[in-house]
Amino acid sequence: MAWGVFTLSRDGRARLAGVLRALLIAQLVVSLCMVIFCYNTSLRVMLLLKHIHKVTVVLLYGLILCQAYGMKLHYTGGLRLIAVMLKCPHWKRATLVSSVWLLSGSLVAANGMLVYLACRGTLKALMKELSSSLRIGISQYLTEPTWKSLLDTMQVELSCCGAEKPTDWHEIPWINMDFLNEGSDLVMKLAGADGKVLPPVSPYSCCTPRVLAPCYHDPLQQSEWREVWSEASPLLSASLHTRGCVEAVRAPLTRALLALQFFNMLVCLFQVLIVVLTQLLRTSAREAVLRGDCGGTGRGVLLGSLAVQAPQKPSPCSSPEELAAGSSTSAGPAPRTCCASWAQRRRRRHPCIRTKTSYPYLS
Structure with a gap:
């Protein structure tokens, strides 16, 4: 019982092999685009996060690079296999090698979806850890130079302010009494029992350059614009970045994750076509x-198998002597074919192929 039977000539198999080569090259291009796009989209963010979550950053990049390199190895090997199947269709290991190659390619394509799911789960965990890490960094902004440098760099390069929102700087105690004038009535009014002060102050790195107005980020030091705070002017929020740094980190990583999903779905689609066309090419050459x-x-x-049809006339590539011998008697041996002559030139040990029982490894 056979399903999906197509009759292919030698030229038809050559054209089919050309389509297969084009699909394999497309796979290589997809793997290259996947690495380049994901790398360029998330590079700035990853360079900042490597100081906080280095292991997670290495894991995300490692998964994507390993998947792309596995695709490269598989499909470059496929180009060589297609050439061998065309030139040596009688190769006794063609069925085994092509089956193993198709299975490994399917596993590579399926592994791409697993890599996508792993990256998505890692990204969710990273966002949860990043929020708590940034809040700790805000509380240690004036006591740990490393956190100050990282937060300032992140807020300037990613155009963000605070962890989840800009008002995190007003809710998390990060200014000690030691940095302020303890004799000030305003300072003493805002001071807590732990010696921390919660004024509506943000670092200068929260200022946005898109507003053509002064940056109102510190009412304690910018006393000349104190009336702006007392009037609750809209310039207060407009002069600062409006999104939190967690969202600024999530946005490019989400784009990279969507691109990874798209490229892996494309790989799976190509793999289905490669399996179908390779099966047709192998079985046609075998028959x-x-x-x-x-x-x-x-x-x-x-799917399935076909009964081998006996040739109705001598092979066109038989020698004149073999044609004469074949015409003189019908009970004589079948003429030698191009396959046997090619094998004799290569190894001098392959007999001429006559029947299916002569080559049980092709059954």
């Missing part, structure tokens, strides 16, 4: 060999 004419027509089948 042509079993019929005694490597350059003749052969039926390719997607």
Whole structure:
């Protein structure tokens, strides 16, 4: 019982091999685009996060690079296999090697979806950890130079302010009494029992350059604009970045994750086409060999097996002596084919292919 039977000539198999090569090259291009896009989209963010969550950053990049390199190795090997299947259709290991290659390619494509799921889960965990890490960094902004440098760099380069929102700087105690004038009535009014002060002050790195107005970020030091705070002017929020740094980090990583999903779905689609076309090419070349004419027509089948049809006339690539011998008696041996002559030139040990029982490894 066979399903999906197609009769292919030698030229038809050559054209089919050309389509397969184009699909393999497309796979290589997809793997390259996946690495380049994901790398360029998340590079700035990853360079900042490597000081906080280095292991997570290495894991995300490592998964994507390993997947792309596995695709490269698999599909470059496929280009060589297609050439061998065209030139040596009687190769006794063609069925085994092509089956192993198709299985490994399917595993590579399936692994791409697993890599996407792993990256998505890692990104969710990273966002939760990043929020708590940034809040700790805000509380240590004036006591740990490393946190101050990292937060300032992140807020300037990613155009963000605070962890989840700009008002995090007003809710998390990060200014000690030691940095302020303890004799000030305002300072003493805002001071807590732990010696921390919660004024509506943000670092200068929260200021946005998109507003053509002074940056109102510190009412304690910008006393000349104190009336702006007393009037609750809209310039207060407009002069600062409006999104939190967690969202600024999530946005490019989400784009990279969506691109990873798209490229892996494309890989899976290409892999289905490669499996179908490779099966047709292999079975068509195999039947042509079993019929005694490597350059003749052969039926390719997607599922199942076909009964081998005996050749109706001598192979066109037989020698004149063999044609004469074949015409003199019908009970004589079948003429040698191009496949056998090619094998003799290569190894001097392959017999001429006559029937299916002569080559049980092709059954």
